[in-house]
Amino acid sequence: MTTMTHDIPAVPGITACIAAEAAGTFLLVFALVGAASYTAVFPDEHGTLGIGLLGxxxxLGLVVMIGASAFxxxxxxxxxxxxxxALAVAGRHRWADVGAYVLAQFVGGTLGAAVLLLLAGQGSRGFLAATLDGGFASNGYGSQSPAGFTLLGVAIAETVGTALFATVILRVTGPRxxxxxxxxxxxxxxxxxxxxLIPISNASLNPARSFATAVFAGPEWLAQWWAFLVFPVLGGAIAGAAARVRATER
Structure with a gap:
């Protein structure tokens, strides 16, 4: 989820970039949603040996470290x-490549979720249905928020959280x-x-990750996906704009 260069880079061909973005987003969704849907409460309903929210x-932290290092x-x-x-607004990524990157991220993430469901279908009887009935680790607000947070609360959390995340990326990959x-x-x-953020919205910060699960979880989840497109993108744009202002002031 980061860029490894300081300015708009002379990157490999766009085909290689798209493949890397799709593969990295596949890895992210496969690991994160798999952990949240399967391992968090395994092996029983009491979560005796499950990894829980901390796990x-x-x-996610580990898979992002791995993905950023590999791709x-x-x-x-x-x-x-x-x-x-965020990177495009900050002047650190070509706007001409934004559409291809975003498409690759959506495709890779959705494929990651699809493979998880394929595996769920090979589990015990009812495992697949239970996974989908539980929302498949999708993001939501209101009655679909883990702790019942309102749309306004989720909007603030996702905007601020993504802005902070993108700001960290822009700072640690910047000139200094x-x-x-x-x-x-x-x-x-x-x-x-x-x-x-998990209790608030199930922590999106990523429209591709949110779409990947909502599209399979059902219409009630997909109907709320717009919030996890709008507010993370808004947060990223705010961070990118702030970074661009700082750069022009130097």
């Missing part, structure tokens, strides 16, 4: 439309860099944000 948050040198390792928008490797800082930031 889900750490899973970042090819595409920048965004894996998130809000991050791509970071003493700690950027993928580590970015992954750790996501872990902290998930621990804060």
């Amino acid at each position: 889900v948050a750490v899973t 970042g040198p090819v595409s920048g390792g965004h894996f998130n439309p809000a991050v791509t928008i 860099g970071s003493a700690v490797p950027a993928p580590v800082v970015i992954g750790a930031t996501l872990t902290i944000l998930l621990l804060t």
Whole structure:
């Protein structure tokens, strides 16, 4: 979910970039949603040995570190439309490539969710139905928020959370860099944000991740997906605009 260069880079061909973004987003959704849907409460309904919310948050942090390290040198390792928008607004990514990146992220994420459901169908009787009935780790507000948060609460959380996340990315991959490797800082930031936002909205911060589960979970979840497109993109754009202003003031 980060770019590994400081300015608009001379990246590999767009085909390689698209493939890297699709693969990285596939990995992100497959690991995150798999952990949230299957492992969080395994092996029983009491979550005796399950990894819980902390385990889900750490899973995302780790998978982002891995994805950014593996695919970042090819595409920048965004894996998130809000991050791509933030980088473009900041002048650190070509607007001409935004559409291709975003499409690759949606395709990769949706395929990751589809493979998880294919695996769920090979589980015990009723496992697939239970996974979908539980919302398939989708994001929501109101009655579909884990703790019943309103749309306004979710809007604030997703906008602020994504703005903070994108700001961290822009700072640690900027000209001054970071003493700690950027993928580590970015992954750790996501872990902290998930621990804060899971009760509010199930922590999206990523329109592609939200669509990937909502499209399978059912119309009631898909009907709320717009919020997890609008507010993370808004947060990313705010972070990108702030970074551009700072750059022009230097």
